[in-house]
């Protein structure tokens with residue numbers, strides 16, 4: 559039996575900018591179940607990030623949000639910031655596209671990871687150290703004690719991304735939201751990072767929302783998919799079913815593009831054999 563961990567109903571987001579009021583998310587609904595990865599697929603500007611930011615309450619005052627996002631029996635939309643802040647550190651965590659922007663260049667990885675634990679737990683220092691080493695080991699990071707001593711700029715983009723995923727995992731959250739986490743890295747590292755998300759889901763039972771414009775990445779990681787276009791959900795379900803029966807012209811276009819890329823790739827592999 560599937561257990562819903564997040565239930566979003568009729569979510570609308572409007573932003574006030576120079577041109578006036580602009581509705582950027584238009585009444586979307588979805589359910590995220592425990593231990594499931596929900597992929598949100600759509601091109602740039604379709605409303606993927608704003609949707610998740612609205613749910614966890616990190617949009618600024620130029621945005622207004624209505625609808626429901628029920629987590630643990632409580633509607634997160636309009637919930638007090640104090641409650642949301644605590645939730646974001648502990649129960650719903652984020653992995654962003656550019657890890658460098660999330661770490662302070664002046665402090666070691668260890669200091670920054672410990673700071674997260676110190677803010678949300680009453681762990682003793684040696685307990686924290688053990689927890690961090692466990693997490694980095696789980697993330698398949700070699701010589702984790704050395705990595706902890708490093709500063710962000712001393713690590714490669716892929717390694718820093720792994721550390722950030724570790725940081726998102728360290729508080730044992732229910733939900734991890736990953737916003738284009740593989741966009742800024744090369745294809746091999748991209749593959750490895752996807753494997754990490756699959757292990758987090760399969761071995762730790764975490765629920766994941768994985769945002770991407772890349773149908774190939776989504777097909778590797780997501781159990782079910784929302785396709786967004788211009789603030790609306792235009793298709794929803796298992797990706798192979800969407801591929802077979804896409805009802806929306808935009809989704810069909812995405813699939814055609816993927817098929818063309820796959821075909822080109824297969825042809826070039828054949829030529830090189």
Ligand SMILES: Nc1ncnc2c1ncn2[C@@H]1O[C@H](COP(=O)(O)OP(=O)(O)OP(=O)(O)O)[C@@H](O)[C@H]1O
Nearest residue numbers: 573574575582600601602603604605606607608609
């Ligand atoms: N601060 C802002 N002020 C005004 N409009 C904004 C702001 N942030 C986003 N938008 C608009 O909201 C819409 C949805 O943006 P969103 O960032 O959710 O898109 P996305 O699908 O995640 O794409 P991307 O991957 O490029 O971020 C876009 O039309 C964008 O221009």
